[in-house]
Amino acid sequence: MSFKEGFFWGGATAANQYEGGWNEGGRGPALTDFCTGGSVKEHRKVTWEDKDGKIHVTDQVPMDDTLPEGAVHYVTADGYLYPNREATDFYHHYKEDIALMGELGFKMFRMSISWSRIFPTGMEDKPNQEGLDFYRKVFEELRAHNIEPLVTLHHFDTPLGLVEKYGDWLHRDYIDYFVKYCETVFTEYKDLVKYWLTFNEINNTIALSLFGFSFTDEDYKKRLQHLHYQFVASAKAVKLGHKINPDFKIGCMCSGMVVYPHTCDPKDVLKAQQTFEEGMFYCGDVQCFGEYPPFAKRMWKDHHVTGLDITEEDKQILKEGTVDMFTYSYYMTNNVTTHEIKDKVGGNYAAGVRNEYLTYSDWGWALDPTGLQISLEKIYDRYRRPIMVVENGLGAFDEVEDGKVHDDYRIDYYIPHIEAMSKAIDNGVDLIGYTTWGCVDVVSAGTGEMRKRYGFIYVDKHDDGTGDMHRFIKDSGYWYKKVIESNGADLSK
Ligand code: BG6
Secondary structure: OOOOOOEEEEEEEOOHHHOOOOOOOOOEEEEHHHEEOOOOOOOOEEEEEEOOOEEEEEEEOOEEEEEEEEEEEEOOOOOOOOOOOOOOOHHHHHHHHHHHHOOOOOOOOEEEHHHHOOOOOOOOOOOOOEEEEEEEOHHHHHHHOEEEEEEEOOOOEEHHHHHHHHHHOOOOHHHHHHHHHHHHHHHHHHOOOEEEEEOOOOHHHHHHHHHHHOOOOOHHHHHHHHHHHHHHHHHHHHHHHHHHHOOEEEEEEEEOOOOEEEOOOOHHHHHHHHHHHHHHHHHHHHHHHHHOOOHHHHHHHOOOOOOOOOHHHHHHHHOOOOHHHHHHEEEEEEOOOOOOOOOOOOOOOOOOEOOOOOOEEOOOOOOOOHHHHHHHHHHHHHHOEEEEEOOOOOOOOOOOOOEEOOHHHHHHHHHHHHHHHHHHOOOOEEEEEEEEOOOOOOOOOOOOOOOOOOEEEEEOOOOOHHHHHHHEEEOOOHHHHHHHHOOOOOOOO
16 A cells, blocks of 8 residues: 555635635635636736826736835725735634545645735734634634645735835845734634645745746846745744644645656757756745755846845745655646757646646646656655645536536546656655645635636636525546545546
8 A cells, every 4th residue: 555544634725815804803804815817818016006096907917016106906806806905704714625525535625814804914913813723723623623724824815914114025024924924823723724835835935936937137146036935934944843743744846847848859958957946946945955956046147137135144044844755746847958849838827838748738738647647756866854735635616416526537637646646655655635626615816716726625706796605526536535435446437
């Protein structure tokens, strides 16, 4: 049997896409509450008012939502829906959802805390008691169903107060505000939560260039600085967390930016290697080894970056706050090449050269279970610490027929991915958990759509904001229950 006893089978979500209750219980607004719906063709928008009162609607640029001086996010831009605000309303449905997860036999549930539910602007002296009480009830409910919580501290939803004051992670003061928030929740839930992740997909900040976003050297420098402050904040949080409870297991979380050379031209091979380094190992090395990798020099030089604010004290903190485990999301692979290519992939968050050996999802994402095995083995070989795949899944259109969803396509997606994990374990990888993405339907992060569904559990909520939010288990959910019961041995349909 490949999967160890006690393997953490489960599902994953994030507050900004799932929780809702955006203006309830004393919660302050977060960046993601101001992002409109979109689609593969139409970018999500950010609506804002400049210092002269003029309203603007601009494309959202992930990981850089800094507005011009004096501008504020504008709340009621006509005709736009802001799907993250209500999302799929875990806030009011948490008991029901956790009961359904319990019915499926989940061993672990990944969720995030909304920072602005604890500190409404991110800068208060005292936390919001109602927010603390909410998550306590959630964690107690999970424990009552024998489900281990895995808690992400930051999943895209920086408090708006901080963003409007400092830009998006562009100021050193963020570090202390974040650490204070971590200290509060670590202390509050030290007996309820053992597994934590600091920043979701921390590497997106620079690795988005893989997905067709191109940055000027100046933007790139801003992004490296943003990242550095997050590295220091993460390391301080890890160190503090271990002090508060030495049993805590705290991980980093990277987006699985897995790339192949498109041809065997050595130049393509080198490009793929360097892209992998930049996409995943830049962040992984700092968080696992406590120092910047040797190839950082190359990246900084290529983008003419000098004068980053990195102090000697920061370097010491990075060394003292290395993570206990490596976690990542895995959805697809991308091909890179130095050659001129016509057949390009164009999906949301998928770009580059089409891989003729693979098929693609309706959102243009390459379906590639082998890439999961490759990445697991490559990452474990480098870091030699426990790994969790904390996101994986198929975003698809689901049809409801007589109150059911017959999503065989989702089962067909999972079977080879689970087999790939099993092979990686057999090859020595210390994989300890697998939490599939959007186990309960959530709003898509990339497109803001509801119709891009990942769940084992359906939620009646639609892109136009309609739906009564009732939930039920899809066919894939019953199949996953069997997988969990057999600890990964029975993948049959
Ligand atoms: C990851 C994020 O990038 O991918 C999630 O951590 C996100 O927040 C997931 O939802 C899937 O992406 P999308 O765009 O299909 O929601």
